[in-house]
Amino acid sequence: MNAMDAHPVGARPARKAVLRESLDTTAYLLGLSEVRADRAPGLLTIRLGPPAEPGLTLIDRRGQTPLVQRLDAADDLTARLAAIRAGQAGVRAKILVDPARCFMRTLTLPSAALPRMRAVLAQELEAATPFRAAGVHSDWYVEGEDAAARSLRVRHVVVKRAVLDPLLAALADAGIAAGPVTVGPDEARTMPVDLLTGGHRTLQGLAGGARKGDLALMAGAALMLLAAFWGLRAHQDATLAALDDAFAQARRAAGPALPAPVQAGAAAIVSGRGPPLAKTWDALAAALPDSASAAGLRLDADGARLTVLTADEPAALAALGSVPGFGAPFLQETAAGPDGARRLVLLLPRTDRGDRP
Numbered sequence: 155m156n157a158m159d160a161h162p163v164g165a166r167p168a169r170k171a172v173l174r175e176s177l178d179t180t181a182y183l184l185g186l187s188e189v190r191a192d193r194a195p196g197l198l199t200i201r202l203g204p205p206a207e208p209g210l211t212l213i214d215r216r217g218q219t220p221l222v223q224r225l226d227a228a229d230d231l232t233a234r235l236a237a238i239r240a241g242q243a244g245v246r247a248k249i250l251v252d253p254a255r256c257f258m259r260t261l262t263l264p265s266a267a268l269p270r271m272r273a274v275l276a277q278e279l280e281a282a283t284p285f286r287a288a289g290v291h292s293d294w295y296v297e298g299e300d301a302a303a304r305s306l307r308v309r310h311v312v313v314k315r316a317v318l319d320p321l322l323a324a325l326a327d328a329g330i331a332a333g334p335v336t337v338g339p340d341e342a343r344t345m346p347v348d349l350l351t352g353g354h355r356t357l358q359g360l361a362g363g364a365r366k367g368d369l370a371l372m373a374g375a376a377l378m379l380l381a382a383f384w385g386l387r388a389h390q391d392a393t394l395a396a397l398d399d400a401f402a403q404a405r406r407a408a409g410p411a412l413p414a415p416v417q418a419g420a421a422a423i424v425s426g427r428g429p430p431l432a433k434t435w436d437a438l439a440a441a442l443p444d445s446a447s448a449a450g451l452r453l454d455a456d457g458a459r460l461t462v463l464t465a466d467e468p469a470a471l472a473a474l475g476s477v478p479g480f481g482a483p484f485l486q487e488t489a490a491g492p493d494g495a496r497r498l499v500l501l502l503p504r505t506d507r508g509d510r511p
Contacts, residue, residue: 190346191334191336191348192334192336192338192344192345192346192347192348193341193342193344195215195341196215196246197245198212198213198214198215198216198238198246198330199247199249199250199341200213200225200247200248200249200250201213201249201250202249202250202251202252202255202317202318202321203252204252204254205254207252208226209224209225210224210225210231211224211225212224212225214238216242223238231320231324232324232327233328235325235328235330236329238328239328239329244331245330246332246333247325247330247331247332248333248334249321249333249334249335250336250337250341250344251318251335251336251337251338251349252337252338252339253337253338253339255313255317256311256312256313256337257283257311257312257313258309258311258312258337259309259310260307260308260309260310261275261278261307261308261310262305262306262307262308263305263306264305264306265304265305265306266304268296268306271294271308271353272294272352272353272354275292275294275308275310275353276292276353278310279292279310279312285312289314289315290312290313290315291312291313291314291315291335291349291350291352292310292311292312292349292352293347293349293351293352293353294308294309294310294311294347295309295345295346295347296308297309309345311345311347311349313337313349318335318349333348333350334348334350335349336348336349337349431451431453434451434453434458435451437478437479437480438458438460438474438477441473441474441476442462442470442473442474443473445464445465445466445469445470446462446463446464446466446470447462447464448462449463455504456503457481457501457502457504458480458502458504459486459499459500459502460483460499460500460501460502461497461498461500462498463491463492463496463497463498464495464496465494465495465496467488467498470498471483471485471498474500474502479504479505480503480505481502481503481504483500483501483502484500484501484503485498485499485500486500486501487499
């Protein structure tokens with residue numbers, strides 16, 4: 155956006171005006187604001203004079219001394235331009251259109267129309283003139299602002315495509331890039347327009363022709379943003395790690411998580427539980443020899459009461475003496491069982507009392 159276009163709408167306090175100017179200056183230095191490309195001298199400048207003046211005037215500044223050439227309408231324009239380019243790559247021509255070839259008007263529009271000024275001007279052009287937006291090249295700029303009335307004075311510059319397109323086509327065929335296309339009686343008195351933009355407010359520093367200083371500043375800004383993001387993430391990680399350490403140290407300094415009476419009660423509850431059934435049954439089944447089988451099991455806080463059928467009583471008692479979590483078995487009852495076996499009732503005391511099952 156032009157420097158004139160960047161002013162906010164309405165009256166602003168002095169401090170906001172200073173901030174606005176600072177932001178505009180920063181944007182310009184970073185290449186993010188529109189520069190006066192119409193005043194920048196081009197290596198090749200083609201002047202399209204008034205309707206009464208046929209032909210074109212070309213100024214070649216590639217040498218030490220500028221060369222001025224006349225290109226008549228009867229000439230083969232593409233061939234002449236190709237000869238002037240002389241096979242050089244990256245040649246760009248600035249085009250200067252005489253104001254007499256343009257249709258220009260000044261409109262007073264609400265400041266609120268600034269974000270969509272191009273569309274508003276296109277509608278106004280088709281409504282008030284015989285021109286159509288598709289048949290012209292145009293651009294606009296803000297001449298002034300009435301803060302009290304919240305309005306802008308906008309200059310709209312239009313030229314027919316039939317005037318400019320033949321020259322643009324010849325330049326393209328000759329391998330010469332065109333732009334900017336500005337309007338003025340001479341290079342020192344041009345308007346801040348580029349008719350090739352169609353009224354779009356572009357970021358000239360990013361759209362080509364950017365200054366090397368702008369590009370360097372933009373690259374530096376991008377690197378600074380990346381470094382700031384990396385530093386923020388590293389700071390967050392370090393802060394979280396420090397918080398974790400602080401919480402851990404606070405827990406250790408506070409002692410047990412539960413008061414002593416609560417811990418004692420929990421230990422009493424745990425010690426009053428019976429051993430786990432599945433674990434105990436598996437351990438007893440693994441310990442019994444093949445000549446014995448378990449016929450019944452009862453568990454309580456004191457241990458296990460096991461009923462065993464066996465043909466070899468000493469072997470069964472010896473095997474049950476190595477069950478994990480239990481002591482040596484005590485024989486409480488013995489009786490005759492089926493098929494000549496003995497029926498034993500054994501008590502296995504717990505040795506893991508107090509451990510959480």
